[in-house]
Amino acid sequence: MRREDLIHPFISGNKFRKLKYNLLQAKLENHDTLITFGGAFSNHIAATAFAGREYGFKTVGIIRGEELESKILINPTLKFAQECGMQFKFVTRENYRHKADVNFIENFKLEFGNFYLIPEGGTNEFAVQGCQEILSPKDSEYDFVCCSVGTAGTISGLINSSLPHQKVLGFPALKGDFLNDEICKFARNQNWELITDYHFGGYGKVNAELITFINKFYSDNQIPLDPIYTAKMVFGVLDLINKNYFPEYSKILLIHTGGIQGIAGMNIKLKNKHLPTIDTDV
Known part of the structure; x- marks a missing residue:
């Protein structure tokens, strides 16, 4: 990661x-x-x-x-x-x-x-330029690069700086198929795919299963995941591994895009809905 x-x-x-x-x-x-x-x-x-x-x-x-x-x-x-x-x-x-x-x-x-x-x-052309700097030449060892997708700027930058042998997988945090068009505005390569099965109901939507996953991941790895973006991507990648989506011995790089500040606000919403809250020391 x-x-x-x-x-x-x-x-x-x-x-x-x-x-x-x-x-x-x-x-x-x-x-x-x-x-x-x-x-x-x-x-x-x-x-x-x-x-x-x-x-x-x-x-x-x-x-x-x-x-x-x-x-x-x-x-x-x-x-x-x-x-x-x-x-x-x-x-x-x-x-x-x-x-x-x-x-x-x-x-x-x-x-x-x-x-x-x-x-x-x-997200604009300057944002994509900045996101192109997430990957460096040393990342050539990875076969797959995975990230969450909101407004398409991050994944577009990753696509542009990825290598021909790599595939970039995007996990949209929201419903809808408009993101393909947004990515095509900025992306120069075709080595990408959107995995649309892990939005948990749409933008800002979470459930007890996702919160339980976030808390267990934090307990096991001491890595906090935001519930809007990165948590959905990590959940999706691990589920795809269990379903044998990736070829054997694949090397997978997950991009943690931040967003931890949003946990405090999400916990307020979760408490109001009498749902489990997100554990974090942040």
Whole structure:
């Protein structure tokens, strides 16, 4: 397992990779404000807020769900982002669907002035460039490279830096077949496949089986897994091993993309639903 979650305590995993070249580009274009999008427990919102404070940018988060405006102090992710100096604009879920529309985005200039836009999840060509650096020449020994998939930036970077003999497997954390088109926007190679059987009901969905798996994996290996992304991928890979999906003697590299900050928020939701919570010392 490649422990990308250990890169930085707050700009964790693939968020570090995705923000790296976006921040450099923002500086190059002389922007002092970053605007981005995210939900209630977004790893990307938390990472962008801290990166802004660390590297001298004002940050604005466009947050999905107007009802969250009154819940900042009880939401670990939003509270952290606010403490890092991020300003929020809460929008309805209906309006949030327009996050990629030019006119919708242009309206924010009236309120916040000029800004550098980072898409939801951080995925654009600069994010893919950063994620290409996850693999190095020493990783040529691996036959399979596996990662979770959200907005397709991480897997696209892995595909671009993988070698011809390697296969990149993506485990979507959400339902839907649109991710194939998103990957094709950025990926230069064809050595990849999406394994769509391990989303556990969709984005942000978990059940007792997944929580039990996370806790056992942590107990056995002392490696925390976030329930939204990496845990579903690891569960899937181990299940495929048991089903003899991989040829004998295959070498498999799993990419831990971070997201541990989201465990606190997930545990609040689990307690409210009277489900088991996630064990972690983080």
